[in-house]
Amino acid sequence: xxxxxxxxxxxxxxxxxxxxxxxxxxxxxxxxxxxxxxxxxxxxxxxxxxxxxxxxxxxxxxxxxxxxxxxxxxxxxxxxxxxxxxxxxxxxxxxxxxxxxxxxxxxxxxxxxxxxxxxxxxxxxxxxxxxxxxxxxxxxxxxxxxxxxxxxxxxxxxxxxxxxxxxxxxxxxxxxxxxxxxxxxxxxxxxxxxxxxxxxxxxxxxxxxxxxxxxxxx
Ligand SMILES: N[C@@H](CCC(=O)N[C@@H](CS)C(=O)NCC(=O)O)C(=O)O
Numbered sequence: 122x123x124x125x126x127x128x129x130x131x132x133x134x135x136x137x138x139x140x141x142x143x144x145x146x147x148x149x150x151x152x153x154x155x156x157x158x159x160x161x162x163x164x165x166x167x168x169x170x171x172x173x174x175x176x177x178x179x180x181x182x183x184x185x186x187x188x189x190x191x192x193x194x195x196x197x198x199x200x201x202x203x204x205x206x207x208x209x210x211x212x213x214x215x216x217x218x219x220x221x222x223x224x225x226x227x228x229x230x231x232x233x234x235x236x237x238x239x240x241x242x243x244x245x246x247x248x249x250x251x252x253x254x255x256x257x258x259x260x261x262x263x264x265x266x267x268x269x270x271x272x273x274x275x276x277x278x279x280x281x282x283x284x285x286x287x288x289x290x291x292x293x294x295x296x297x298x299x300x301x302x303x304x305x306x307x308x309x310x311x312x313x314x315x316x317x318x319x320x321x322x323x324x325x326x327x328x329x330x331x332x333x334x335x336x337x338x339x
Contacts, residue, residue, distance in 0.1 A: 124151045125181040125196075128167070131320040132327070133157070134229065134284035135189030136177040141280035142193045144312035148200050150179075189284075190221045193277040206277050216271040220278030223264070228282060231257045232289045239328055244335040246293070254293050258300060261286070265299040268306060275310075280317075283307050287317055291325025292332075 127143070127150035129136040143150050155161045155176045162174045171178045171187040179186045179195070186192050197207040208214050235250050261282065264270055271278040283304065290304075307313055 122182055124149045125179050126151045126153055128153050128155050128176055128178040130155055130157060130176055132324045133176055134288050137317045137320055138189045138280045138284040139177045139192050140316040141284070141312070142196050142206065142277055144316045145206060146196060146200050148196065190225060190281060193280065197277060205274060213272065217276045217278045220271045221281055224278070224281040224285065227257050227260060228285050232285050235292065236328055239332050239335065242335055244339045251293055254289060255295055258295050258297050262297040262299050265303055269303070279307060284317055284321070287321030288324045291322060292328050
């Protein structure tokens with residue numbers, strides 16, 4: 122058995138969520154970089170693995186899994202020494218699942234509405250999109266009743282939510298005290314900066330630079 126192969130790009134938030142999970146599990150993954158800008162994800166061999174042409178994708182000795190949430194659940198269930206990051210208890214697990222869906226359906230989806238038009242040449246972020254993101258921040262703020270998004274302990278839902286929040290907060294900053302306290306808590310993880318912090322900052326800055334360039338070309 123060889124290490125699972127991880128098709129990834131450090132700038133991609135869902136890839137970073139998986140990377141945080143692997144680090145938390147102390148698990149070695151063989152990284153294969155998929156350069157989205159060069160169209161690697163549209164090549165036939167990649168499409169065979171994931172017809173939806175998204176990263177991350179995991180190939181664990183022939184078991185192919187796409188979608189970061191599915192990958193994180195798989196990794197913790199297969200390689201976790203305990204179930205703390207994805208509890209087996211159904212009530213606790215349901216909370217984690219709800220937060221994972223919140224990331225996928227609200228945080229990531231709304232960030233996409235902002236980031237994709239900028240990549241396509243848009244020169245300013247329309248106010249209604251800023252408001253839409255800020256409403257999502259407020260929902261996260263309201264969700265943070267405990268130290269972590271799904272309760273009092275760290276789970277994969279935190280990895281998922283922080284991966285996109287750390288990128289987008291640079292593009293549309295806002296002051297939400299619980300979100301900032303939660304970010305500071307996650308920054309204490311010894312692997313945080315390497316697995317998410319530095320790349321999220323780079324991602325946010327790249328988007329801001331493109332936005333500036335687009336505005337200069339108007
Ligand atoms: N819900 C998916 C989202 C994956 C996703 O949209 N990844 C982006 C990069 S951040 C991608 O691969 N985009 C290329 C494309 O959609 O063609 C997940 O969590 O894995």
